[in-house]
Amino acid sequence: xxxxxxxxxxxxxxxxxxDTDIDTDSILQISNxxxxxxxxxxxxxxNLRIPKNKITVLLGPSGCGKTTLLKCMNRLxxxxxxxxxxxxxxxxxxxxxxxxxxxxxxxxxMGLLSQRPYPLPMSIYKNVAYGLKLKGIRDKNLIxxxxxxxxxxxxxxxxVKDRLHNSPHSLSIGQQQRLCLARGLAVKPRIILADxxxxxxxxxxxxxxxxxxxxxxxxxxxVLVTHVLRQAVRxxxxxxxxxxxxxxxxxxxxxLFKNPQTDKLKExxxxxx
Amino acid sequence: MLFRRIIxxxxxxxxxxxxxxxxxxxxxxxxxxxxxxxYPLLELKPFGELIxxxxxxxxxxxxxxxxxxxxSLYVTLIAFCLSAPxxxxxxIFITQFSSKRFIYFMHPVIDILAGLPSVIYGVWGIIxxxxxxxxxxxxxxxxxxxxxxxxxxxxxxxxxxIPYILNMLIEVFNTIPSGLKEASLSLGATFWETxxxxxxxxxxxxxxxxxxxxxxxxxxxxxxxxxxxxNMLQTKFDLFDAGYPLPALIANNYGEMLSIPxxxxxxxxAALLLFGIILLINLVFRYFIYRTKKNE
Ligand SMILES: Nc1ncnc2c1ncn2[C@@H]1O[C@H](COP(=O)(O)OP(=O)(O)OP(=O)(O)O)[C@@H](O)[C@H]1O
Ligand SMILES: [Mg+2]
Numbered sequence: 001x002x003x004x005x006x007x008x009x010x011x012x013x014x015x016x017x018x019d020t021d022i023d024t025d026s027i028l029q030i031s032n033x034x035x036x037x038x039x040x041x042x043x044x045x046x047n048l049r050i051p052k053n054k055i056t057v058l059l060g061p062s063g064c065g066k067t068t069l070l071k072c073m074n075r076l077x078x079x080x081x082x083x084x085x086x087x088x089x090x091x092x093x094x095x096x097x098x099x100x101x102x103x104x105x106x107x108x109x110m111g112l113l114s115q116r117p118y119p120l121p122m123s124i125y126k127n128v129a130y131g132l133k134l135k136g137i138r139d140k141n142l143i144x145x146x147x148x149x150x151x152x153x154x155x156x157x158x159x160v161k162d163r164l165h166n167s168p169h170s171l172s173i174g175q176q177q178r179l180c181l182a183r184g185l186a187v188k189p190r191i192i193l194a195d196x197x198x199x200x201x202x203x204x205x206x207x208x209x210x211x212x213x214x215x216x217x218x219x220x221x222x223v224l225v226t227h228v229l230r231q232a233v234r235x236x237x238x239x240x241x242x243x244x245x246x247x248x249x250x251x252x253x254x255x256l257f258k259n260p261q262t263d264k265l266k267e268x269x270x271x272x273x
Numbered sequence: 274m275l276f277r278r279i280i281x282x283x284x285x286x287x288x289x290x291x292x293x294x295x296x297x298x299x300x301x302x303x304x305x306x307x308x309x310x311x312y313p314l315l316e317l318k319p320f321g322e323l324i325x326x327x328x329x330x331x332x333x334x335x336x337x338x339x340x341x342x343x344x345s346l347y348v349t350l351i352a353f354c355l356s357a358p359x360x361x362x363x364x365i366f367i368t369q370f371s372s373k374r375f376i377y378f379m380h381p382v383i384d385i386l387a388g389l390p391s392v393i394y395g396v397w398g399i400i401x402x403x404x405x406x407x408x409x410x411x412x413x414x415x416x417x418x419x420x421x422x423x424x425x426x427x428x429x430x431x432x433x434x435i436p437y438i439l440n441m442l443i444e445v446f447n448t449i450p451s452g453l454k455e456a457s458l459s460l461g462a463t464f465w466e467t468x469x470x471x472x473x474x475x476x477x478x479x480x481x482x483x484x485x486x487x488x489x490x491x492x493x494x495x496x497x498x499x500x501x502x503x504n505m506l507q508t509k510f511d512l513f514d515a516g517y518p519l520p521a522l523i524a525n526n527y528g529e530m531l532s533i534p535x536x537x538x539x540x541x542x543a544a545l546l547l548f549g550i551i552l553l554i555n556l557v558f559r560y561f562i563y564r565t566k567k568n569e
Contacts, residue, residue: 074459076455076458076459079451079454079455079458081372082373104458104461104462104463105461107458107459107460107461108460108461110459111459112455112456112459114452114455114456115452116452118450118452118453118455118456120453120456120457120470120471120474121453121471121474121475121477122470122474130457130460130462130470131460131461134460134461134462134466135461180456183456183460184459184460187460187461
């Protein structure tokens with residue numbers, strides 16, 4: 001019994017070594033993050049590093065705090081006045097939780113892709129131009145150029161180039177989700193936060209998004225929440241498994257999925273949720 | 274057993290069809306009824322003269338409805354200009370900026386305002402607004418006024434409309450998904466930019482329809498306005514002068530002046546006008562909503 005424990009501990013160390021290996025250039029670092037909603041302790045002293053230009057997958061049963069964690073990363077947690085957030089989140093050594101810098105410019109460092117596409121109530125063109133205009137870009141040619149570039153980046157250009165001024169509601173859900181991605185990329189974020197971005201999509205659209213992510217990690221760091229284990233296996237460079245607001249295990253997917261260390265992860269891998 | 278369930282199914286279907294037909298037929302029946310009653314007058318005078326003339330001498334069979342139509346329009350216009358911005362900003366504040374606790378506090382307040390009978394608003398107008406206008410506001414502009422003015426009518430009407438429009442606007446803004454706001458914020462918009470470009474824009478058809486219903490309600494509101502508006506024939510737009518809206522004409526005179534020939538028909542025609550104008554307002558706003566939804 002004791003031996004087994006020791007073995008597990010050395011194993012844990014190994015995982016940690018793997019982590020520090022990736023850590024050498026992490027872009028986002030969270031330390032001692034605590035989130036309360038009244039008495040409910042949603043995130044419990046979370047410490048983690050998100051490696052640069054990699055896909056980090058957040059896994060965990062429903063209600064464990066994944067969405068809350070993502071919302072803290074781009075300060076959307078500010079919207080929920082009932083949440084009490086404390087700790088530090090560093091993005092490139094900037095503590096974004098305790099800062100006097102303006103929040104909108106911090107948020108522009110992160111693109112958000114939510115569970116369902118939320119196209120803004122304006123034309124396809126204006127959806128992508130929205131963030132550019134907020135950045136103060138007024139030059140029409142530059143805006144046009146960027147719109148074409150980012151719509152091409154998500155493979156939507158050919159499908160929408162003749163109806164740029166139509167409502168995005170004429171697009172399919174999958175196309176809308178790609179539009180939302182293009183809209184996020186247009187503000188030139190460093191990190192893409194994606195909260196179950198394929199859960200409302202059909203398999204083919206999901207596949208397109210997955211393939212996009214694989215290509216996008218050359219230029220961006222991606223944090224992906226998913227409930228689809230196979231998607232995690234396909235995409236992840238780094239996996240973080242959470243349960244009840246705590247980080248239970250983390251490491252490379254080969255490690256984690258082949259040798260889950262904790263019962264919680266084993267259970268999760270069997271049941272899905 | 275199955276037989277009973279089928280019977281129950283049939284009965285409930287029939288019941289629903291009957292209810293819905295009643296609702297559909299009711300406005301039609303009212304409209305036709307008014308038209309039939311107003312027909313003698315319409316036979317006597319051309320429609321254009323009735324609504325275009327401003328001579329109102331029932332004893333001489335001269336029925337010009339223009340002062341009443343304009344009176345209604347002026348009061349409604351003032352009420353709309355006063356209440357719309359207040360309602361819009363209040364609804365945005367309540368739904369977007371305030372805490373949950375404030376909303377719980379706000380709802381009963383709005384409901385009380387909405388539930389007050391209009392005669393109370395009328396009394397309040399007489400003891401507060403009318404003296405305020407005659408003693409302070411009018412002298413400020415160097416005008417002598419009794420206080421019983423279209424401005425007083427507009428203010429009282431605005432206050433009456435506020436809870437009604439506000440409730441609808443709160444509903445409209447509550448249906449806007451928070452994911453949409455989060456999308457806008459995550460692109461680097463400030464909260465106010467998000468409200469301006471996304472929340473208001475998304476809610477625009479709903480805002481228009483709330484305003485439209487508010488105006489239609491204001492146009493037909495009778496009691497409170499009648500008590501403070503002065504009820505004197507008038508065609509020019511003067512804030513500090515009295516007016517005589519259509520509903521007040523009907524309410525003041527129905528049952529009293531019916532010995533005058535055609536008077537009965539004239540009042541029915543006034544009701545028909547009111548009916549038609551409110552219908553028109555609703556249609557115009559429906560069209561607006563249809564247009565904005567299409568272009569969204
Ligand atoms: N604004 C809030 N107020 C109160 N409790 C909240 C709030 N937001 C989240 N919670 C609670 O925090 C916990 C974590 O929620 P969260 O949405 O982060 O879970 P999740 O891991 O994203 O779940 P899912 O996989 O179902 O999306 C839940 O128990 C939830 O009830
Ligand atoms: Mg979630």
